[in-house]
Amino acid sequence: MRAIIVDQFSARPQLRDLPSPGAPDHGVVIAVEATGVCRSDHHAWSGHDSTVSLPYVPGHEFVGRITSAGSEVTDFTLGQRVTVPFVCGCGTCRWCTSGNAHVCPDQTQPGFTHNGSWAEEVVVHHADANLVAVPEDLPAAALVGLGCRFATAFHGLRVRARLMPGETAAVFGCGGVGLSAIMIARALGARVVAVDISDAALERAREHGAHVCVSASGTSPAELSAEVVARAAEISPAGVAVTVDALGLEDTVAAAIGSLAPLGRHVQIGLLTVPPMLDLSRVIALELSVLGSHGMPAADYGELVDLVADGNLAPQDLVTDTIGLAQAPAAMLAMDAPGQAPGMTIIDLGR
Incomplete structure (x- = not known):
């Protein structure tokens, strides 16, 4: 062969x-x-x-x-x-x-x-x-x-985070697995916020179902969280129920967790080369869930x-x-x- x-x-x-x-x-x-x-x-x-x-x-x-x-x-x-x-x-x-x-x-x-x-x-x-x-x-x-990529994104959103129709999901990183997550979230009836530094990636995310696109270029994690929360409010008053990090950087993980509404669920798919520092005080205070998805x-x-x-x-x-x-x-x-x-x-x- x-x-x-x-x-x-x-x-x-x-x-x-x-x-x-x-x-x-x-x-x-x-x-x-x-x-x-x-x-x-x-x-x-x-x-x-x-x-x-x-x-x-x-x-x-x-x-x-x-x-x-x-x-x-x-x-x-x-x-x-x-x-x-x-x-x-x-x-x-x-x-x-x-x-x-x-x-x-x-x-x-x-x-x-x-x-x-x-x-x-x-x-x-x-x-x-x-x-x-x-x-x-x-x-x-x-x-x-x-x-x-589609199995990992589906498992993370549907099985781990239990994303429901009408909820808002924010996807950080619009490469292969990120676009898969956007398409799946939309198929499950969720509202979708797409986040990336690339305008081309964000345009692709919009084509595949993202309701709102947020540029992460030149922003700190705190600034990015605030922008995601503000833009998510345009499509739902309930805030961001689920975040997905499809990139695997400490800053995107921090921004994703910082964007969640109370009782929100964060799904980590992006592979990290260095263990990130997590805002566990926020996780405790808002009773957030941090979930992994590996296939x-x-x-x-x-x-x-x-x-x-x-x-x-x-x-x-x-x-x-x-x-x-x-x-x-x-x-x-x-x-x-x-x-x-x-x-x-x-x-x-x-x-």
Whole structure:
């Protein structure tokens, strides 16, 4: 099979031929139809993830068909079209059996713990616990992002923060996961405030459903919080019920928590390189909740897939570029460049 190989961190990946993988007893091999180019792939390639060992194949959000299955796989069949959460559980621990496979201590992650989906074939372990059947009639572009950015945003807003119709959500950072959060919040019936330093990102946020856009350029966290609160009041007198940090900076976390109304819920999705200082006095006084979202278990995918199948959520609208596998090394290098345009690139294995 053809695959993208990373031999050295931060060096140009290579397109090579590798032996096709075999299915473990509890797992499957999936022929990849399409796969995403995600900022998390860049983190791994840069050497920021301790679970990654060289050489390896990147890629963790994908859709495809089962081509072979181990003897212990009973819930899925050959040829079935599936996607997979980027965090896969062992299927047997107390976290997995309670429906929380995304926090399994023995989790596997394609593209991190083993070879990923920037290849013609990828292995998924413990398939019965981790595969998600997807509709035949949806385009691959509508399904690729469900493995990572859309699942993480949906889990954070719907499951962790329990965002309700009519509430106001403020999303800080309008890159891939931030735009996903905006689209999901709008699909759930919420009012949305988008926050970013880039005018282009804010325009994209407006196109994808943000009711109000706030520029964070040149402001302190306190000033930004005040501006978000003021602009949120234009669309709802109840204030900001939910904030999402999709960027992972101490200043955006502080501004997000500072924007919340009493009993508000903050969802942290952006990965932080340095632990932030939190205003815990405000958290206590207003009884705020600070919640993490790290993927979503396969067991919770039904409502998200239904939103897409019903046309209430269109992840394909976030796709701005479709490339072939041979262009994937250049796409990885391009993520190093400043001023990346918001949107999503997918790799079509049929090209």
